[in-house]
Amino acid sequence: MSFQTNLSYCYDGTYYGFLSGVFESFRAKELPSDFFSEDSEQVSLYPVKWIQTDPAKSARVDKAVKEKLGDYCYELVRLGFLSCLPNRERTILCFLHRAFREGPKAANEISDEYVYRMTKAVRHLSNEAHLLKGFIRFSDIDGALCTVITPKNRVIPVIANHFLERYPRENFLIYDQTHKEALVYSDRTASFLKDVDYRLPGSDEKEGLYRALWQNYYDTIAVEGRYNPRCRMTHMPKRYWENMTELGDRFRKEEQKKLKEGLLPFALNE
């Protein structure tokens, strides 16, 4: 593209910050070679343009995407930003340049490299979010439900509604350890926190009882004659096991054993 530059855009890492970057790219008619957020430690050899988050500009881009490109593109952009796609900001920006030229049908152009990458990343995100709706395990800590997850994608905005609808009268906390984000719901109000640290406290007797009951149920329900660990792993990849009540402890023990025997070069957690 003729408006390709060697500029890097530096923004605050938020979705609205990114949309301001999109605005700037269209305004200046330039395509940055890279995007990075201010808290990443990336150092660029190329000139850097600082993008100031401007709510008015972001809202204009947001509205334009929704109205001119349709719901499907809007979702693709919004979810694409939450995915773990490497260089996701630039991929989305390239897609938007094309989509604003060609209209909503650009999103169906699967043979286009950017559309292909985004669709794949969004599918990955949606799959992970769907799995986590089931795999999340809450612990009752003094009446509040708490959980820690370690997803690859930023799933909290995607799964939040599901849990808000499911537990409207509970207080709960979902902490995403990978991205240091949390959803807190208490007294019927939900809030989304960023850059937080949280560690699951120890459990009391009642919590311990229900954990034991669940582990026991899990072991009992399997039919010995049909033992099929590969099938289990296909449906429930091992990376989710560490946070699951019925498998977590055992999984960690197994890992420590392997570590001792020198089968693993380093611990996977910590």
Added chain:
Amino acid sequence: MDLYDKLTILSDAAKYDAACTSSGATSSSKGTGIGSSIDCGICHTFSADGRCVSLLKVLMTNSCIYDCKYCVNRRSNDVKRAAFTPEELAELTMEFYRRNYIEGLFLSSGILKNPDYTCERMIETLRILRYHYRFYGYIHAKAIPGADPILIQKLGILADRMSVNIELPSEQSLSLLAPDKTKTAVLAPMAQIRKGIVENQSDLVRYRNAPRFAPAGQSTQMIIGATPETDYQILNLSSALYQKYKLKRVFFSAYMPVSDNPLLPAPNVKPPLLREHRLYQADWLLRYYHFEAKELLDEENPFFNPYIDPKCTWALRHMDFFPVEVNEAPYETLLRVPGIGVRSAKRILSARKLHSLDYDTLKKIGVVLKRAQFFITCKGKLREGLIVTPLAAFRALSGDDPAFRTMGTKGEQLSLFDAMASSNESEMKLCLFKPTSPTVTTEPTTGF
């Protein structure tokens, strides 16, 4: 006896029930209670046998007045017995649900005293869940054959899905192995539930707030391999059940040896897991792929081919139907191609609106070509470099069937090719490539 032991005994006794789905219903408490369910269902974990666990699957009690030979809870079996009280079970369900362990409850029961008493205890449990805890999650309840129709009606109002197990695929087998159960006793509640669902649908049109009767429909289960029925009989039975009783699902459960009764397979006989797998594959073809039972099997070929799945078997017998042109074929035709499922077919439909498809684009939109390549053309061309010989096709079609992976050992997979090379080859080809004779098709019967 404490809760821990009760749960062990009563979940152990319930685990042979195949169904554990939480699909087909959408509900929300709208902020007033706890729980929701979504149409596609959610799996909460997978047990060591690879089966989805989405519901707390337990029996109300495992003591039973019946003596069905195939059942682990039969009266004559010497096992520990236990029973939940309704309050206890409701509380356990809620505590599990809050922690997101489960999507809801699957409640069945042995027959304690008599069917009515058993059914009343189940109703009490569900009543506590729905009204005391204001629980809006998923509940699957087993209708107890022989219980009063009024009780079945009550159960259906409280549950999302109902099921009655027909247990065995024919009346003879039923009278032989389950002397206390009769065909009528099993089918009566099934007919009642169907009627209840149909009436409820018209009620809901008239009164928006009419109570919903089993909104996720009803299902059933039968045991495979305990009795001598053929796959053809079983498939006909299940397709008749879908038509006559409007079932949502028919589950198959490979018989696990639980008894050394001479009427049953010996305890050291392996459960027919591959056969069960083939039946499920065929079941999917009936429900989502516009196939009919008589297309898959007939009197002369009453069993599924163990090496190749039912769809491929059909394809190999109807090579004149192929190749299919991906850019032109209608949806129903695309679904007939081995390796193209509902998702791939829909993606092809939407992608080809923009421009014609070639093999690379097919790959990009996520169509797996390993099997499909033998049966399709893109813009009139076969895939480049593809050699279509029966043996190559056979390998590609059978080699990576998950059925063989689930069977576990490499030895078995090797024996597949040994079998091909040996004298069986001609026999198998005969079985595969023999054209289906256009004989007069018999109406599906219920087998009863």
